[in-house]
Amino acid sequence: MTTNTKTTTTRKTRKKTKTSSRPPLAVPEPVLFLGLSPAECPLSRARVVFVPAPFDQTTSYMSGTRFGPRAILEASRQVEFYDEELDLEPFRIGIATLAEISVDPLDYQASLDRLEGVTSKLADSGAVPFTLGGEHSLTIAPVRALRERYPDLSVLQLDAHLDLREEYQGTKLSHASVMRRVRELGVPTVPVGIRSVAREEADYVHAEKAPVFLAREIRERGLPVEQILQSLRNPVYISIDLDAFDPAYVTGVGTPEPGGLTWEEGLRLLRAVCERRQVVGCDLVELCPIQGQPASDFFAAKLANKLLGYLGFSLAEPAAGAAKDARRIPAKSPRVPSLKR
Ligand SMILES: [Mn+2]
Numbered sequence: 001m002t003t004n005t006k007t008t009t010t011r012k013t014r015k016k017t018k019t020s021s022r023p024p025l026a027v028p029e030p031v032l033f034l035g036l037s038p039a040e041c042p043l044s045r046a047r048v049v050f051v052p053a054p055f056d057q058t059t060s061y062m063s064g065t066r067f068g069p070r071a072i073l074e075a076s077r078q079v080e081f082y083d084e085e086l087d088l089e090p091f092r093i094g095i096a097t098l099a100e101i102s103v104d105p106l107d108y109q110a111s112l113d114r115l116e117g118v119t120s121k122l123a124d125s126g127a128v129p130f131t132l133g134g135e136h137s138l139t140i141a142p143v144r145a146l147r148e149r150y151p152d153l154s155v156l157q158l159d160a161h162l163d164l165r166e167e168y169q170g171t172k173l174s175h176a177s178v179m180r181r182v183r184e185l186g187v188p189t190v191p192v193g194i195r196s197v198a199r200e201e202a203d204y205v206h207a208e209k210a211p212v213f214l215a216r217e218i219r220e221r222g223l224p225v226e227q228i229l230q231s232l233r234n235p236v237y238i239s240i241d242l243d244a245f246d247p248a249y250v251t252g253v254g255t256p257e258p259g260g261l262t263w264e265e266g267l268r269l270l271r272a273v274c275e276r277r278q279v280v281g282c283d284l285v286e287l288c289p290i291q292g293q294p295a296s297d298f299f300a301a302k303l304a305n306k307l308l309g310y311l312g313f314s315l316a317e318p319a320a321g322a323a324k325d326a327r328r329i330p331a332k333s334p335r336v337p338s339l340k341r
Contacts (some may be wrong), residue, residue: 032097036079046096048128053101055134069132075301083309090309112141119145133285139239146281154233156170157191158244160257164201190231193244194263223265225272235278241286252296254288269294273311
């Protein structure tokens with residue numbers, strides 16, 4: 001008995017004196033959006049969830065989009081919490097950042113299935129999935145998951161390219177075919193910022209009478225926000241290919257094209273869509289980081305934070321009598337009720 005007590009006392013004393021003088025052991029911390037700590041953005045309270053998805057298999061010009069999600073998260077540490085346009089801190093809506101989707105270069109379909117599964121889970125929990133790419137071919141996965149829940153889903157596509165080829169470089173899963181696959185699901189796409197079109201795509205667009213908002217026409221006549229909104233059903237999935245913007249703003253993309261949208265045009269459109277439609281998912285794709293040139297990474301990170309702020313309009317219940325043309329559309333069969341604010 002006496003011996004036992006003695007030992008305990010000795011241990012306690014030793015702990016107090018020695019460990020406090022040692023430096024803490026470094027444990028790698030996950031990079032979460034805005035550099036928040038896990039405690040500041042728990043998944044259980046998240047209304048918007050970032051899903052890093054480092055897809056980089058069919059990129060045809062510059063590869064490297066696999067480094068996009070990490071570069072966005074790293075750059076997001078430098079983004080100011082406070083948004084001066086909205087007079088609030090967008091992250092306070094409740095956000096979380098998941099671990100990277102594991103992408104198997106030898107089994108692309110399985111990787112897409114994983115992303116689809118994650119999107120489904122998030123949608124079931126009432127959260128808005130926000131995928132950080134990664135090449136554009138990934139968009140089919142979240143759209144497929146959300147189409148199941150929202151039969152009237154339509155896609156707002158900010159892009160330099162139509163991505164409407166039947167197939168490209170021998171695969172139907174190419175980034176250059178992704179919107180063709182989306183449309184095959186019966187989901188209309190509304191492309192904005194287009195300035196590079198293959199004859200095959202022009203023929204398809206004419207045959208389908210699909211709307212296309214060309215960058216050249218936007219430059220000549222201004223951004224037709226009302227017309228774009230009229231082309232969109234409700235709810236909306238927003239897919240942002242960073243090459244929609246002019247390479248003067250974003251150089252680090254897989255396929256840069258001159259003559260793109262300005263930062264302000266992009267924001268104006270995204271805000272209008274979030275204000276007047278229910279946005280149930282989004283992605284930000286095709287960042288192909290250039291070492292030593294952080295401007296593109298930061299552009300993407302800041303754009304993600306701006307969109308996060310605008311999503312607040314979409315997630316808020318419309319005020320009584322508000323002139324909104326969007327109704328809240330419940331998911332087809334919500335298995336879990338929406339998260340409470
Ligand atoms: Mn694209």
